Structure formats: C-alpha cells, structure tokens
Amino acid sequence: MVNAILAHDLIWGMPPEQLPADAPAWVIDSIDAGQPVVVRRALCAAGDIAVGVRGRLREQRFATVMRVDGIQRRVKPEALCHVLIERDLPAVRALDQLRPMLDDCGWVWGVSGSAGFELASGIEALHPQSDLDLILRTPQPVCRSQARELVNLLDAALCPVDMQLQTPFGAVALREWAGSTRKVLLKSAIGACLVDDPWNPQEQAA
Template structure:
C-alpha cells in the first residue's frame, strides 16, 4: 500500500488510533475526525501512518497515527481532479475548473488539498467562503520555466491560492516562496523537518546552518 503526504485515508474506527498524547474531546464529537485523516509529512515506521484529524475550526487539529491494517481506503489529491465537475455548486468550482483545464494543457499532475480537498474526498462540508484554495503540483525535478508559467497563471485569480510543489525524494516547497526567494533561500519541507535551500545552476543546494 503506497501512502504519501496529503493523501486522505479512511480508517475503520476512531478507537483504532495509535495516539501518544491525550485525544481532545472534540475528536469524538466531530464527523470529519471520525474515520478520516490527512497523511502528515513524517517518516513512516512499523506501518504506523502519521495522520492529522480536523475539526470544525482551524484550532481543532490533532496529530495521531493509524496502523496500515486499519486503513480501508486511500484517496490521493490527484485522484480528485476527475470529480471536480461533481462540485459545480460550490464556490470554489470555477477556479478549480480553470486550473484543471490549464494544467491539462501542460500535462501536469496535481490535486486539491486542504479543506477543499478534504471536502471533495469525504463529502463532509468543511469549507466556507473564507477558505483558501490549497493544491499540490507534482513534478519530477525543478523546471524554472514551468514554475514561472504556473506562478503567472495562478496570479491571475483574485482568490488566495497556495500551491505546494512536490518533488520525489526531495520534499515540497511553496511556489510563492520559491518564486520570491529561489536564489537567496526558500524552505523545502522534508519528512525530517524544514531545510533552507536555494537554486544554483538549476540545482537545489541545501544551506548548512551552524
């Protein structure tokens, strides 16, 4: 079973959680936390999958673990793209449709994440008019021209859109951070913590902090 960060996993029962701290009361009284979790960016050991449970507000977030044997479904962000038209009555639909159409021309692999991705994956209403649009773009290596083109397109919208770029083995970074700071230093998120990096001659260089 391949499980990656941002995947949404459906698990059998909340009682199967492998928690190492006290579980907040809201977890037991919230539909969105009852049997769905979002995979966190952490190492996976002994088939314990690090997941985050979400409640009704930004303050209600809880990090825990679920054993792989108790996962009944894995929903990836890029698998949600084909269901966008099923959410044509949602406020975020026109933007997602535009992104889908443009990224299809560029043959890009991507998917919605955050509250919108969670809502699409679970059919549990967790978004509001204030919800940002979070998405992940999957690429194999740094392509400066492509990232510039994507950034230019995303900036045509009047809605906050946070694009996270995922590169195999390396990790992920925010497109806005990369665009502004690729030569001086941008943050790459790895399973072992954030790293300050820069782009030199098309290659990612890690800054060593003493």
C-alpha cells in the same frame, strides 16, 4: 512514488481506540463519524503513518499516528481534480476555472486542503473565505521561470490559490520557488530546511 502513501493523501479506517488518551472530544467525534484523516510529513515507527484529524473549525487540527494495516481506503489529491461539487463558493469556482489550464500544464496536479477534503469525503469543509490548495507532482526540476508562469496563472483565479511542488525529497511552496530568494524552505518527514535546490538530495542531507 505513485503507489506510496504520500503527504496529503486522505485515508479511512482509523479506529477511535488508536487515538491517544489526551485527544480532544472533537477528534473522537470526527473519527467516530467515519471521517478520513490526512497523511502528514513526519517520521514514526515502522507500521505507523503520521496523520492529521480535521475538525469543523479552522483551528481544529490534531496530529497523531495510524496503523498502516488499518487503512481501508485511500484517495490521492490527483484523483480529485475532476470531482465536481455543486456549491457556489469562490474556491469551487476557482477550481473550475483553473482545471483545464492545469490539465494542459504537463504535470500531474491534485487538490488538497479543505477543497480536497470535501471533494473526497462529501463533508462540507469549504466556506466563502477558503483558499484553494493545490499540489503539483514534480519528480523532475521545475525552473524558476516556469514557476513564475504558474504563479501568474494562479493569480488570475477567483480566490487565493496556494500550490505546493511535491519533489522526491519534500515539498516547497510554488510562490517561494518562483520568488527572488536564493534559498527556499523544503518540508520533509525529517523536518524543514533551507535549500538552494529542492530536487537535490545532497542538500537535505547537509
């Protein structure tokens, strides 16, 4: 699991000629500028990997695929936990605030979303209204009471924080798992489905 290419990994090396003919100009500009792409959860042909291209605007997101053998560099979200940036923004302050507590939580965690993109690439992606997006590697089940404790921790942060639990079979929102609803939405490469237990592979196959 650690060495596999996973959703939220940032990768470099996609050539512009691999983009589809209908790619918007901003997508071509982003790739020409040497920006990384982010790995998505989606099925694709052997030798390809599903990725997304980010633009400067929030609505500028483009889904495509990249050849695996073209990858020149990869940065995982957990490699960004202790990367520092000197920008006085709520998401940056929230990350500084949460870092020691997450380090002590007993799970591997990482930074994704706009914060992860900026930490990995040095390209400014955060703004004053940005949320902080985090992931938690959870190969073993997290009980709902533990999830609620984590939500309480995140709710004390200096900006809104979203966390995804990365199970071996997909991802589930921490806040959803901490809630009272019995079934939660599990997102995987084959799509999204409602499950009782995100760590049970038989549910996804059902």
